[in-house]
Amino acid sequence: MLALQSYLTLAAIVFAIGVMGIIINRKNIIILLMCTELLLLAVNFNFIAFSYFNQDITGQIFVFFILTVAAAEAAIGLAILVVLYRNKDSIDVQELQTLRE
Amino acid sequence: MINIIKPIIPELTLAAGICLMVLVNSFIRTPHRSTSQILAVLTLVIATATAVPLFNHDVEILFNGQFIIDPLAIGLKISAYVAVLLVVLSTTINEKINQSEILLIELFATLGISIICSAANLLTIYLGLETLALSLYGLVAANKNSIESTEAAMKFFILGVIASAIFLYGISLIYGIYGTLNINLLNVMIVNNTLELKIAVGFILCGIAFKFGAIPFHSWVPDTYQGASTPVALFISTAPKIAAFALLYRLLIDAFISISETWVVMIYALGMISLIIGNLIAISQNNFKRLLGYSAIGHIGFIFLGIATGTKDGLESSLFYLLIYVLMTMVAFMVIEVLSSKHREVKLLKDFKDLNSSHPWLSLIMLFSMCSMIGIPPFAGFYAKWSVLSSLVEANMVYTAIIAILMTVVAAFYYLRVIWFIYFEKTNQEIGQPESTILQKAVVSFTGIAILLIGLYPKPILDFCRQIISSNLLLD
Numbered sequence: 001m002l003a004l005q006s007y008l009t010l011a012a013i014v015f016a017i018g019v020m021g022i023i024i025n026r027k028n029i030i031i032l033l034m035c036t037e038l039l040l041l042a043v044n045f046n047f048i049a050f051s052y053f054n055q056d057i058t059g060q061i062f063v064f065f066i067l068t069v070a071a072a073e074a075a076i077g078l079a080i081l082v083v084l085y086r087n088k089d090s091i092d093v094q095e096l097q098t099l100r101e
Numbered sequence: 102m103i104n105i106i107k108p109i110i111p112e113l114t115l116a117a118g119i120c121l122m123v124l125v126n127s128f129i130r131t132p133h134r135s136t137s138q139i140l141a142v143l144t145l146v147i148a149t150a151t152a153v154p155l156f157n158h159d160v161e162i163l164f165n166g167q168f169i170i171d172p173l174a175i176g177l178k179i180s181a182y183v184a185v186l187l188v189v190l191s192t193t194i195n196e197k198i199n200q201s202e203i204l205l206i207e208l209f210a211t212l213g214i215s216i217i218c219s220a221a222n223l224l225t226i227y228l229g230l231e232t233l234a235l236s237l238y239g240l241v242a243a244n245k246n247s248i249e250s251t252e253a254a255m256k257f258f259i260l261g262v263i264a265s266a267i268f269l270y271g272i273s274l275i276y277g278i279y280g281t282l283n284i285n286l287l288n289v290m291i292v293n294n295t296l297e298l299k300i301a302v303g304f305i306l307c308g309i310a311f312k313f314g315a316i317p318f319h320s321w322v323p324d325t326y327q328g329a330s331t332p333v334a335l336f337i338s339t340a341p342k343i344a345a346f347a348l349l350y351r352l353l354i355d356a357f358i359s360i361s362e363t364w365v366v367m368i369y370a371l372g373m374i375s376l377i378i379g380n381l382i383a384i385s386q387n388n389f390k391r392l393l394g395y396s397a398i399g400h401i402g403f404i405f406l407g408i409a410t411g412t413k414d415g416l417e418s419s420l421f422y423l424l425i426y427v428l429m430t431m432v433a434f435m436v437i438e439v440l441s442s443k444h445r446e447v448k449l450l451k452d453f454k455d456l457n458s459s460h461p462w463l464s465l466i467m468l469f470s471m472c473s474m475i476g477i478p479p480f481a482g483f484y485a486k487w488s489v490l491s492s493l494v495e496a497n498m499v500y501t502a503i504i505a506i507l508m509t510v511v512a513a514f515y516y517l518r519v520i521w522f523i524y525f526e527k528t529n530q531e532i533g534q535p536e537s538t539i540l541q542k543a544v545v546s547f548t549g550i551a552i553l554l555i556g557l558y559p560k561p562i563l564d565f566c567r568q569i570i571s572s573n574l575l576l577d
Contacts, residue, residue, distance in 0.1 A: 008277075015270060022263060032259055039266035046273035054280045059273075062224055062282070066269065069231045076235055077258055080242050084251045096252050099324045 007049035015042035029084075029091045033077050040070045108161055108170040110151040111178060112219075115212045118144025122205050137201035141189045141208055148215075149182040156568075162221055166283050169221035173350060176569035177218045181343045184427055185211050188339060191435045191544045192332040193537060203243050207336055210236035214344040220351060223272050223282040230268070230312075233344055234261050237337060244330040253328025257321045260311070264318060268308025274301035287356040299363050305352055306367050312345035313401045315375045323386075323394035331441055334390055335434035338397060339427045346423050349408070354416070361411055369409035369501075376402025376505060380512045389450050392515060393433055396474065399512055400426045406505060407489040410496035413570060418488035420566045421559075425473075425485040428552060432470040435545045436463055439537040450519065454528035464523050466549035471516040473552045476509055481555040488563070 018038035025031050044063045051059025085091055106113070122140050129136055152175055160171045189204060213232030220226040238261065242254035272282070278298055279287055292298065307318065314322035326334045353364055379398030386392040400422070407419030440447045440456075440463065447453070457464040473482035486509065493502040555562055 015266075018266070019263070022259070029255065029259075036259070036262040036266065039263065040269070043266060043269045043273050046270065047276065050273065050277040050280075054277070056280055058224075058282055059276055062227075062276070065224060065228060069228070072235060073231075073262060076238050077262070080238065080251065080254050080258055083242055083245045084255050087246070087248045087251050096256060098248055098252050099256075099328055 004049060004053045011042045011045035015039060026093055029081055029093060040066055108155060111148040112215055114144060114148040119208050126201050137204050141204045145182050145186040149179060152179050167222045167225045168219050173569050174219040177343055177347045178215045180424060181214045181340045184339045187544060187548060188336050191438055191541050206236050206240050214340055217344045218347040221284050233341060240333045241325050241329045243333060249328040253324045257325050260321045264308050264311035267304050271301045271304030284351060284356045294360050302357055302364050306364060309349050310371050312348060314398055315371045315401050316378050316398060319398050322397055323391045326394035327388055327391040331438045338430045342427060365409055365411050368405050372402045372405025372409055376508050380508045383515050387450055388448055403489055407492060410492050412496055414492040417566045417570045418492045421563060422485040422489050425481045429470050429473045429482060432548050436467045439541050439545055450522055453522045454526040456523045466545055468520055469549050469552050471519050475513045475516045479556050481552045484559040
């Protein structure tokens with residue numbers, strides 16, 4: 001049986017990968033969306049680990065809510081992406097510069 | 102049964118109104134576009150009317166500790182409903198952007214706001230927050246043929262998702278440390294002020310700062326204000342700020358007041374940076390909506406400084422400042438909305454040149470709003486600034502107060518520039534006759550005059566803030 005620390009470290013690493021992916025990535029918006037999913041999954045890891053080791057069911061219920069919200073969020077993100085592609089003919093991160101003056 | 106339903110009637114009204122609007126929008130085609138506006142107004146009026154009697158209701162916790170009814174929740178709900186009502190009334194109904202959908206999504210966002218105001222559990226807070234955030238992403242992207250607005254929506258979406266993930270990470274650490282998500286239990290439990298707890302509170306604070314738009318989580322504010330269509334920018338700049346205050350109060354005051362020395366420093370730093378950098382960047386802006394975005398960041402700095410005093414007076418004055426700020430910025434956006442027509446949108450500062458000769462009354466209202474934002478005495482903004490500054494001085498933060506005053510002087514420069522353009526610049530380009538209705542003009546006049554009246558007699562609003570805060574405060 002692994003200790004709580006192992007799970008928390010894994011979650012922290014996944015979260016860090018998500019954040020780094022968003023910061024470093026300069027090419028594609030879809031990769032940004034994938035990284036945001038990664039962030040939420042890292043949080044889910046944390047909740048499940050705490051829920052198991054605290055012997056408390058609340059954390060697992062929270063995970064279901066996060067999964068639902070993540071699905072809704074992905075749907076809206078992709079919808080915005082489609083509209084953006086229609087207007088710009090590109091989903092390149094570096095071309096998102098119309099608003100800077 | 103009736104006892105459970107009575108405290109949540111405002112939310113139920115909103116939900117019912119939303120369902121009705123979805124049905125009406127899908128069955129009735131173009132002839133009566135104002136139908137959805139009438140429905141939205143009715144829903145909000147009923148929601149406000151049912152919320153007002155609850156203001157003196159006893160504190161009550163419903164649904165197994167998920168939902169709380171107290172003066173803070175009801176007071177902020179009423180302010181948010183009134184703000185949204187004014188926004189809906191001043192929204193132009195035209196065919197270019199599908200306005201009925203905007204009104205519908207605004208009601209969804211209002212439901213999210215009122216859930217945040219009443220949340221007594223971190224799970225409920227998260228769900229309310231996401232209801233609000235997801236609606237806002239949709240609202241910003243509503244003008245779907247414009248490159249600017251879709252780009253702003255994409256940026257807002259990415260940043261919003263990161264912020265809510267960081268916020269959630271903080272919540273998960275809190276859950277691990279305390280073993281519960283109930284705010285009232287978090288408050289009474291005694292834990293050591295360890296590094297983990299500090300990190301968790303810091304992460305949660307990131308989420309709150311993003312909702313307010315404080316630096317360094319500000320970059321969505323100018324982009325969305327500039328990119329979104331005016332009625333949407335009008336909405337985003339007002340009601341969600343009230344929700345952000347509720348979020349801050351529930352988490353920092355209700356839940357983590359026992360470790361206040363940890364977060365007071367962070368709030369202070371955020372407030373200071375926002376105040377200085379927000380006002381300095383605003384000087385160089387030529388787009389009026391973007392300028393309002395940076396000025397919003399400066400005002401948020403003021404609000405955070407009031408909270409950072411850590412006293413009851415500071416909180417009251419912050420809330421007062423927030424309500425007045427919502428009113429002032431609402432007037433500024435309403436004037437743009439009224440001046441814009443289907444063919445041309447008033448955006449840049451130079452579009453305001455010589456506004457006085459074609460629209461003297463609207464120019465006067467704009468003058469009220471700008472003077473109030475600077476903090477010139479007869480207007481409401483003066484009392485807001487004065488109450489925050491006096492609570493700073495009372496908390497022995499004199500140097501902070503001096504810096505805040507200096508920044509007000511800096512801010513005066515760019516607000517006065519707007520007034521200069523309106524009254525003293527000459528131009529050949531005529532601002533066309535706007536297509537706004539009498540109703541819109543009446544709403545703008547009403548809110549504009551309200552700035553002056555509250556400035557002359559601020560006591561009712563101050564008392565309102567005092568009642569909201571003092572009734573359940575555990576500070577000191």
